[in-house]
Structure formats: structure tokens, C-alpha cells
Amino acid sequence: MPPPVFRFAPSPNGDLHLGHAYSALLNFELARRSGGRFLLRIEDIDATRCRPEFEVAIYEDLAWLGMSWETPVRRQSEHLAAYRQAIDRLSEQGLIYPSFESRAEIVRLVADKEARGAWPRDPDGAPLYPGTAKSLLSEERGRLIEQGVPFALRLDMAAARAGHLRWREQGEGPAGETGDVAARPEAWGDVILARKEIPSSYHLSVVIDDALQGVTDVVRGQDLFWSTSVHRLLQDLLGLSPPAYRHHPLIRDAAGQKLSKSTRATGLRELRAEGASPADIRRLVGLP
Known part of the structure; x- marks a missing residue:
């Protein structure tokens, strides 16, 4: 049986925040523990909002957290x-x-x-x-x-x-x-x-x-849980095999709101500049 395949797929339209860190680390750890593969995908369809400097920052932030991924990275704008x-x-x-x-x-x-x-x-x-x-x-x-x-x-x-x-x-x-x-x-x-x-x-x-x-396991936030309904329909219409899904709790701010680029949630780069370590990030998102 082929190994499971996990992925993290951010959009380069802003800095990654703690919510992204949690999802990325969770995918990476699940792939490692299962002997599976971990992919990074750049979702840069929207050329008006996505910028090269944010893509570079994604690679730097994930590498700082101790993560590695298969290359070449799939960039949506190339497909x-x-x-x-x-x-x-x-x-x-x-x-x-x-x-x-x-x-x-x-x-x-x-x-x-x-x-x-x-x-x-x-x-x-x-x-x-x-x-x-x-x-x-x-x-x-x-x-x-x-x-x-x-x-x-x-x-x-x-x-x-x-x-x-x-x-x-x-x-x-x-x-x-x-x-x-x-x-x-x-x-x-x-x-x-x-x-x-x-x-x-x-x-x-x-x-x-x-x-x-060939993604076998989609691990993402609960805010996308019911979007899976649309994805299952499209998979059925296009004759595509569905992966298994694992929706995880969201990282929230002090007011209980989910972290978002649109609300200018504190980015990983800012936390790193303030002296945070990768271990601090794991602790903040509740990972050992």
C-alpha cells in the first residue's frame, strides 16, 4: 500500500500566523508518524492579492519551524x-x-x-x-x-x-x-x-x-468543514476519488475570534522578531 500523502496549502497574500502554524505542523507530524509524504502547495490563483515576498516568507517561516517538504512545490498559477x-x-x-x-x-x-x-x-x-x-x-x-x-x-x-x-x-x-x-x-x-x-x-x-x-488525507481547520460538501460534489462530477478528511479546531484570539490575515493577526515573522522560538510556537498552539 502506498504511503499516505498530506499537504499544507497556504495562499501568499499575507504573513502566516499561529493558525497556519498549527495546521502546517499538524500535517507535518501526521505525515512523519505515519511514514507518509508531506507536500507544500502555494495557492496563488488570485494574482491581485498574492505577492512573491509572501511566498518567500512562507518558505522561511516553515523552515524556521523545523519543517521540510517535497520539491518542486506546486504553484496553482502554473497549472x-x-x-x-x-x-x-x-x-x-x-x-x-x-x-x-x-x-x-x-x-x-x-x-x-x-x-x-x-x-x-x-x-x-x-x-x-x-x-x-x-x-x-x-x-x-x-x-x-x-x-x-x-x-x-x-x-x-x-x-x-x-x-x-x-x-x-x-x-x-x-x-x-x-x-x-x-x-x-x-x-x-x-x-x-x-x-x-x-x-x-x-x-x-x-x-x-x-x-x-495524490493527496490521501486532507487536514485543515473546522472553518472549512461544510465546504467539504461542495468538494465531494465536484469530486463526484469529475470522477475523482475523495481523500479522508480531518478538520481540526481553530486557533482563536483573546476575543474568541479565529485568527485571520484580514484582521491582521500577529504573524509568525513578528513573533520571531520579538524573540519567540519554534518551541514557543508549538506551545502557543497546543502541540508538544
């Missing part, structure tokens, strides 16, 4: 053709449609819906897509695309839903879900799989990358 092929395959199945509303227009549509009653939201709390682009005639879609109107490619969830999907959870979800978990992709509505300017979403690229790299 756009693989995501396009997946989009084409789903399109050929009639499962994708373009939506042309701007983010501001979608906010207004949601506000209008909510003024008339409750409007459903996804597991992250964001409102489901409220537009009517799915009902546009192909001629109208073609005209808008020819005019250069920006668009997002959405998965037609009603058409894509296939059977009763499940996944094997070796950790636990936010409410203690573990073991054999039923996927609920419909809870996310018609998710975006790509935009005109960004060739793949997180949902699509992570599924493709894990499959192409």
Missing part, C-alpha cells in the same frame, strides 16, 4: 490548464452558467429579497445567489459576453446534485460531527467556480490539486 479542463468538462455536462451581476448588484438583490422575507444563507452566513442568470437565453448570454460584461461561472446546483454523497471525517466538525458525514452541497446554492479574471475558485482548484497530487 491553470488543469482548472480550465475541469470547467470545460462540467460545461459539457450542462452544469455551468455565467452570471453577470456585479457584487454591488447582488447586494441590492439580496436586500430586496430580505425586505420581503427571510433569504437563505450558506453555512458561512453569506446569502445565496439571488439572481436569475440561469434563466437567460443562450443568445442573451452570448451578447453580454461579446460586450465584455464581467461574469462569474456558477455551478447549477439543482442540475448537479447527484445521489447521497458522504465523506469520512477523522476529526470533527463545529458541532462535533465525525465519522460518516452526509454532504449538503445544496446549502451553498449556485457556487462560483471561476470568474472572467480568475480562472478557478478555491472549491474547484483544491479538488483538482488534491487529486492530481
